[in-house]
Amino acid sequence: MDVTAEPGLVGYSLPRTRTGRSSLVPPPPWHYSGDFLIVEYRCDPDAARAYLPPELAPGGDLGSAAAIFADWQSCSDGGDELLDPVRAQYKEFFVVLAATYRDEPVTRCPFMWVDQGMPLVRGLVQGFPKKPGSIWMTRPVTVGKAGPRLEAGGRFGASLAAADRRLAEATLTLTGVSEEGPTVNAPPLFNTRLFPAWEPEEEPLAEHVWAGGRDREASPVWEGEATLRFFESPADELADLAPVEVTRGFWLSFGYTVDGGRRVR
Amino acid sequence: MDVTAEPGLVGYSLPRTRTGRSSLVPPPPWHYSGDFLIVEYRCDPDAARAYLPPELAPGGDLGSAAAIFADWQSCSDGGDELLDPVRAQYKEFFVVLAATYRDEPVTRCPFMWVDQGMPLVRGLVQGFPKKPGSIWMTRPVTVGKAGPRLEAGGRFGASLAAADRRLAEATLTLTGVSEEGPTVNAPPLFNTRLFPAWEPEEEPLAEHVWAGGRDREASPVWEGEATLRFFESPADELADLAPVEVTRGFWLSFGYTVDGGRRVR
Amino acid sequence: MDVTAEPGLVGYSLPRTRTGRSSLVPPPPWHYSGDFLIVEYRCDPDAARAYLPPELAPGGDLGSAAAIFADWQSCSDGGDELLDPVRAQYKEFFVVLAATYRDEPVTRCPFMWVDQGMPLVRGLVQGFPKKPGSIWMTRPVTVGKAGPRLEAGGRFGASLAAADRRLAEATLTLTGVSEEGPTVNAPPLFNTRLFPAWEPEEEPLAEHVWAGGRDREASPVWEGEATLRFFESPADELADLAPVEVTRGFWLSFGYTVDGGRRVR
């Protein structure tokens, strides 16, 4: 039975109530402001190829990848989450692979982890393959000795763990302001929304979508030398995309807004 | 674009890989074994009514409710999660309300919380309105002074918090073995699967489903006197369904298997 | 038996090993860089009085208090924790009360919570009455809509919970740069180190100490209007010191170094 219009119970996601106030995921637009530590690298091209759905072609730079750690604050329009930051803050890690769709550059995200439940579910709505994990990133500081400055020599570290196994770690030593900034994660993200069917034999909801986003805003970008390692796990195959070569690292602050998107046509 | 058959990338849920091994939610059947602390109670009938979708009728016992704390271990067929218990264990809290569908008794779950990400997402697939939370329940013990025995006088407590606010707490003092056992949560669960659309203006996937389940197995059931309190929160409206009267409490172990279900027709 | 010199096993804290590398707390000096949200307020003077040890006098401003939320990054000399930030980052909440010692202004910290184990133990070494808790604070951002700017109108929130009960929450709306900055927490902290005895009938190690600290460094300080609320809990008596009046709030970044201190004489 498809659910008919339910004026009594509302909400963008479950649970639906009379007010919609309890829904785990509020309706878009969603606003995001965060810090990014990005390591551009190259993985085994065959491994990258294996993670591209049939609609995507390898393009001319197969094996080009980026590992991205993000320390986010996020809110819905109206933004009352910001004053209750337990509901607004979370950290993420994801990998993007270079590919093409109809000869245009795109990025494909094969793996992603997040440390809070609401952005886990909201991410699945957007077609991000999120799983629960533990992510940590050094924060730059302006005073004291317990943190890097945003200047040449500033040193950052980051880690990802899931199911109590470390899956990735990175370091970044800044060399200076970046002229070009990160490029690997620039093309649009070609995501896949997937929601399993409940009846046996039925097909899941599965659709490719553009991740979207607007009103992108970035701070000055810092770049530097990076290291990156992935580790094996029986439950997470991230190590398939382990670095063969690490290109360059970047640190920046980034903000944008997401308010739904478009199905890929 | 709907996703065409992708022999290259498989998995019941994201992320899809060549092996399917990284998927957050493995395919059903899913096996569950857990301990339950159940408090049967009555809430304001008008409040209960407000939480029933139009397809359900109040039935003859509107306001009859149960608050259920569950301490679970769960695995997929093949069960390797059991040997890596960080991937198998979690705790939940949910409320069920008595209602009828086409004159037959059903239960409706308006609110649910879970303390791990995988069962959060798996629950949404099943139509449970799960949100992230923190749930704790006293465990019975057989030796030592730091826990109740499963015998008359054994005392249990349980709590639920979400977004760093306590939402519910309960106590249970056993009086003896229960002849009848809990009855409020016995009728089938009438769930709603909801997956928001991505394109603006499109309708979400929204369908009523039976939660299903087979091979139910229960231990002897203990019953006793219970207390139950709900608390206000700006982000969770559970207090709408606060107890007006607490009927009786129960403790039992329960196991079952879920392998998909049926849409409500 | 007092432990004789153990050249084989070394470490500032347990566990001691041949290298000292596994010790939970590394030896000082310890470096700290963090962001602070401070709410200066007044509590019931009699309640404040009850929390002062006999060595302290109320002074002329009994009831003057500050509630402090801190988002820290910390490292030992040599600082390898910074590149493994899971070992470097944590958040805290504490209250300080105005008092005097031998007619000189001091501050007294009756309650403190922290969200990680290492600074919990390190804090007890310093005489801070730390307990485990969950602390969250809005972070200022420079881009995007999901966070306040450090400018007039910027709005911050913060919360403390322990044992799954919210204990405190605060808001701060910036009005501008602060000329004077926070003053209540400026006088030296008069702490108490306490380590229970193991033999029955023996007295604990209990000594008053100055919390110490050097090389203090602060960013420009922002001030504004604040709100502050404390909540009851059976396990935490913070609500004894609830605000009767909220004076003013502040936001700043702060860094310093701690390398042991002095016993109060």
Place this chain on the structure above:
Amino acid sequence: MDVTAEPGLVGYSLPRTRTGRSSLVPPPPWHYSGDFLIVEYRCDPDAARAYLPPELAPGGDLGSAAAIFADWQSCSDGGDELLDPVRAQYKEFFVVLAATYRDEPVTRCPFMWVDQGMPLVRGLVQGFPKKPGSIWMTRPVTVGKAGPRLEAGGRFGASLAAADRRLAEATLTLTGVSEEGPTVNAPPLFNTRLFPAWEPEEEPLAEHVWAGGRDREASPVWEGEATLRFFESPADELADLAPVEVTRGFWLSFGYTVDGGRRVR
């Protein structure tokens, strides 16, 4: 300044208040009831030797060790924590090594981890070298397919992680009821209490103590074949004591009471 008797402020541990109710660690006696997964094994004898303080001799079985996973519920006399189980439940992992003290068998615990703050601090009072970690253990079940039965063939797993790195994992496949039960961890624990000094140049409080305990009670013990692995970490040297040979595994429930102890003389 040593703290003089403070009738105004009381508490076994900080924070001290008028009632003592907020103290992180309540006064003993402390009651414990838990489930244990024990793997008896042999490590490199030289590695074991390196972890024994000078007061202990290797004895005749140097290298004999046990890895112990414990899933605890604990309360103080009066026991109100049991009804608020967030304050009563935690999991631990520790290793014990065989040694002798004045020709009598003892055990020595070089490493220990716990997943909650209160037992972390209480453990340090007792001389256990506890650090914060994440510990998981399969629970036996009586119904359903999602857990082992306490019977031959029942399979258990357990893991320890700290600072987002997996440090240890074990499995246990039961073969039957154990006649003898575990023996390696039977001799009394020779612990070391260590509380750093605050004044530079002063010696820490450091004393060897017997861990103590009374009113020990155990369930029937199950034994079986076990596996055990330790992993490297820059912050934890557990891998020094990695298994060279795994002897046998055990599962049991255990309860006891601790109410202070005795210094080693």
